[in-house]
Amino acid sequence: MGYIRSARNEFGPCIFCDKSHLGKDEENLVVHRGENAYILMNLYPYNNGHLMVSPYDHEEHFDALNTDTQVEMMTLTTKAMEVLRSSLNADGFNFGANFGEVAGAGIKEHMHLHIVPRWIGDTNFMPVMGHTKVMVDGLKETRKQLAEAFSKNGK
Numbered sequence: 001m002g003y004i005r006s007a008r009n010e011f012g013p014c015i016f017c018d019k020s021h022l023g024k025d026e027e028n029l030v031v032h033r034g035e036n037a038y039i040l041m042n043l044y045p046y047n048n049g050h051l052m053v054s055p056y057d058h059e060e061h062f063d064a065l066n067t068d069t070q071v072e073m074m075t076l077t078t079k080a081m082e083v084l085r086s087s088l089n090a091d092g093f094n095f096g097a098n099f100g101e102v103a104g105a106g107i108k109e110h111m112h113l114h115i116v117p118r119w120i121g122d123t124n125f126m127p128v129m130g131h132t133k134v135m136v137d138g139l140k141e142t143r144k145q146l147a148e149a150f151s152k153n154g155k
C-alpha cells in the first residue's frame, strides 16, 4: 500500500511517484521492484544501462526515509551493480545522488540514487547518448535484458 499512498502525493505530479504505479513497468523502464523502493532506467542516460533507485515514498532527503527503506535502497544498489556487471559487462560504476537544487538535483522533490555503469574507454560514448529519439528503442531493449537479469537474480 505504501506506493499507492505515496503516488497521490500532495506536491502535484512527480515522475518517480507516477512510475511507481504497477502495471506499466515496460513503458516506464522499470527493471525491478522491491518492498520499499524500485529500480528504473534513466530516460536521459549518461551511459547505456544508467539506473536509478527510488523509494516509493515521496521524500526529498535520504534521512527522511525510514531505516527499512534506506537499507533496501542500498541492497537494491548492490543488486543493480551485480546485474550491470553480469549482463552488460560493466567495468566500473559512478554511484551517487544530488540532494537539493544547489547540489544539482534534476528532480529534487523525490530523492533517487544514480548508478551509471562504466566501461574502459567509454568517455567518448557519453555525448552520443541522450540526444536522439532512437535511444528509446535501445533503452527498451536494455530494459528487457536487465529486467530478466533481475528476476533471475532473486528478490
Ligand SMILES: [Zn+2]
Pocket (backbone or CB within 6 Å): 009, 014, 015, 016, 017, 018, 057, 058, 059, 109, 110
Ligand atoms: Zn514523488
